[in-house]
Amino acid sequence: MSSARDDDQAAERVVIRDKRKIDPSGGKATEAETAASDKTDEAPAEATKDTAAADGAAEKERKPSHAAPEPDEEASTAAKPAADKAEPTGVGAPLGAELEALRGELEERTRDLQRVTAEYANYRKRVDRDRGVQAEQSTGLVITALLPVLDDLDRAREHGDLVGPFAAVAEQLVAALGKFGLSAFGEKGDPFDPTRHEAVAHRTSSDVTEPTCVEVMRRGYLLSDRLLRAALVAVADPE
Numbered sequence: 001m002s003s004a005r006d007d008d009q010a011a012e013r014v015v016i017r018d019k020r021k022i023d024p025s026g027g028k029a030t031e032a033e034t035a036a037s038d039k040t041d042e043a044p045a046e047a048t049k050d051t052a053a054a055d056g057a058a059e060k061e062r063k064p065s066h067a068a069p070e071p072d073e074e075a076s077t078a079a080k081p082a083a084d085k086a087e088p089t090g091v092g093a094p095l096g097a098e099l100e101a102l103r104g105e106l107e108e109r110t111r112d113l114q115r116v117t118a119e120y121a122n123y124r125k126r127v128d129r130d131r132g133v134q135a136e137q138s139t140g141l142v143i144t145a146l147l148p149v150l151d152d153l154d155r156a157r158e159h160g161d162l163v164g165p166f167a168a169v170a171e172q173l174v175a176a177l178g179k180f181g182l183s184a185f186g187e188k189g190d191p192f193d194p195t196r197h198e199a200v201a202h203r204t205s206s207d208v209t210e211p212t213c214v215e216v217m218r219r220g221y222l223l224s225d226r227l228l229r230a231a232l233v234a235v236a237d238p239e
Contacts, residue, residue, distance in 0.1 A: 139180050140223050146177065147229060150184075151218060181224040186216045186231030196220060196227065201234035208236050 153170045156162040162170055185196065192199065192211035200217060208214075213233040220231030 136223065136226070140226065140228055143177060143180065143182055143223060144228055147221060154219060183222050184219045185222060186219040186233060188213060188216055192235045196230055197233045198230040199235040200232050203234070203236050204239050205236040206239050208238050211235050211237050
């Protein structure tokens with residue numbers, strides 16, 4: 001080992017020999033001599049570089065093979081964007097849950113709105129129906145109060161007293177009440193209807209084949225389809 005070290009030290013020594021000759025005239029070396037000297041100096045420098053390379057290879061062989069490799073900066077740099085991209089995956093779960101909650105709340109509000117709309121529509125229909133019923137009842141009360149007047153007009157017509165201007169006024173009154181849906185019924189010879197006629201007298205007759213109104217004491221009145229007053233009649237039954 002000592003001999004090898006001595007050889008290495010001998011190889012590392014740099015010996016410079018200046019073989020240039022001084023020009024007696026000016027003291028400067030010639031160009032040829034300078035080039036020869038440079039070549040001589042380059043040879044030991046190259047030998048020194050070879051020796052350093054050999055020492056480096058020997059040092060690497062002495063290092064243990066199981067030594068951990070140094071971290072690669074490029075690999076760590078490439079791993080960072082991957083980690084950054086993986087972060088939003090954890091954030092997406094809360095956003096999805098919140099979106100589902102909002103969607104469910106929206107559907108619930110939509111159902112509430114539809115239910116309220118249907119209830120309001122039913123309420124309007126019920127109010128309109130009740131308003132119509134109340135208006136018809138009010139009209140019926142007013143016309144019912146005027147029915148005795150109509151009865152007097154019928155008696156005056158039967159006795160021939162409804163003539164002249166008074167007859168024109170009576171006709172106008174009947175026409176005005178007819179616009180509200182008032183209609184009279186109860187004529188002699190009508191079949192007896194217990195739902196519309198009120199029998200005050202009964203007799204038998206061979207001229208009828210079914211119960212028939214043979215005499216009308218007072219006419220009845222309908223307001224649209226509603227019965228305001230039944231007619232007073234005398235009924236004849238078949239023998």
